[in-house]
Amino acid sequence: MKTLSCRRFSTAAATAPLPFPHHSLPDSRGRDNDFIAVAHSHVLRAEWAALDALAPSLTPFRNAHILLRLRNDCHLALKFFNWSLRCSPPASHTFDTHAIILHVLVRSRRFKIAESVFRQNLMPRTQNSTSELFDALLRTYRICDSSPAVFDVIFKAFAHLRKLRKATETFRLMRDYGFLPNIESCNAFLSSLLHRGRADVALAFYREMQRSRISPNVYTLNMVLSALCKLGKLEKALDLLEKMEGMGCSPTVVSFNTLIDAQCKNGLLEAAMKLKNMMTGKGLEPTVVTFNTLIHGFCKQGKMHDAYRVLGEMKTAEVRPNTVTYNTLIDGYSQTGNSEMGAKLYEEMIANGVEVDILTYNAIIMGFCNGGKTKKAAHLVKELHEKNVAPNSSTFTAIIIGECKRQNSERALQIYKVMKRSGYIPKSDTFNLLISTFCKNNDFEGAIQVLKEMLERYMAPGEALLTELFEGISRCGKTHLVTELRSSTAGARLISEAYFTNEDRTNVLDLECRSTEDE
Secondary structure (H helix, E strand, C coil): CCCCCHHHHHCCCCCCCCCCCCCCCCCCCCCHHHHHHHHHHHHCCCHHHHHHHHHHHHHHHHHHHHHHHHHHHHHHHHHHHHHHHHHHHHHCCHHHHHHHHHHHHHHHHCCHHHHHHHHHHHHHCCCCCCHHHHHHHHHHHCCCCCCCCCHHHHHHHHHCCCCCHHHHHHHHHHHHHHCCCCCCHHHHHHHHHCCCCCCHHHHHHHHHHHCCCCCCCCCCCHHHHHHHHHCHHHHHHHHHHHHHHHHHHCHHHHHHHHHHHHHHHHCCHHHHHHHHHHHHHHEEEEEEEEHHHHHHHHHHCCCCCCCCCCHHHHHHHHCCCCCCHHHHHHHHHCCCCCCHHHHHHHHHHCCCCCCCCCHHHHHHHHHHHHHCHHHHHHHHHHHHHHHCCCHHHHHHHHHHHHEEECHHHHHHHHHHHHHHCCCCCCCCCEEEEEEEEEEECCCCCHHHHHHHHHCCCCCCCCHHHHHHHHHHHHHCCCCHHHHHHCCCHHHHHHHHHCCHHHHHHHHHHHHHHHHHCCC
């Protein structure tokens, strides 16, 4: 499978534009001329029923000449074009006839309709290459007295549809003939590249824009900032931010938020705060996104004091905290073992009328469960039902973790069964925790049961946990459990595969032999 390469934009066209082709349609003669004159007359008089009788005799040549006669009346030309698509033989339309209607629409500045015609009728014809369509547009360009905007329509359409390879090919062809897309089309292409995760190609295209002297606007530069940040080029991003005003584009809130997010993701929280202060110094007010990004950055590093301080600054700036703000802080306090502060923020959230969602509940429940406060967690679960908020996988996982921390393996297993009935599958870490808890409680029957279900989900525990499990079984003399595990295909494979050291493998084989003797 081919991949879009940034090298496609690595060299600008150093030579003069290619010569523009001189082309005109042959004059209509004889029967063709008579047919075209009659059909044109019917169109002018809106005699569509009479045209229906002529439809089987339409050819690409006749279609093209009728469209050319209608080129000064965009509405009639489009009406005839749509009629001919419905009523005439498919072979009566070629790239040339489609190119003519695009020229007619663009001349009348009906850009959106032109793009719609292209999407509906020409996209299927350009599956392999865009060059045939481009050549047709070139051939019919002069006879339609068209404008370069027609090529821009095609480039923008490919960009909006995220057909990146075709957009790249179209841009290259435009550049070769001396046509360049406008900044809005370039921005559409940059946006699609970033959406597809191709920040490297986005930067390469921006460099080509610079070489082609296409002046960027603030939206362009904000996307370039985003591309630089995604590639970890933070110094270059900061340098561009400083140069934006000299390029005629004042940085916006989005410009600063993009950089603040990148600094936070890279753990550079002091630099992120400096950017926020620089932002206010330029007369830009931080938004809820700005503050939420900073709060998340501090919470991620466990710096809850700083995160709470940012919340205070947010309130001082009269920016109302939202659900994301509180969820981030509650989760941060839960992860650092301060469930009381998480509960306090939850109460503040309710008092301020901020919407509570399942992520809020999960964060508080996890905080209680991490501290072994399963009764408080159970109370919140009950509240979920009262408010008709459905628990999700994370909710069940949090409660299982809480019960496991209390070494309550039976209760944890019950929650696990409810979780399965609700259609959620635990992650590998949850399975491992359940097995470990059962082992600590010497409940090896339960551990084997969970292990079998884990294996059925194509997951396997780590070597240390398996060693703990089999040593426990050996110590308690419950060798029949190994036979039980071996009876399942996945269990037999687990035992036979190299999950253990030689000593561990010997222990398992010994257990198998003893269980066989017991039988």
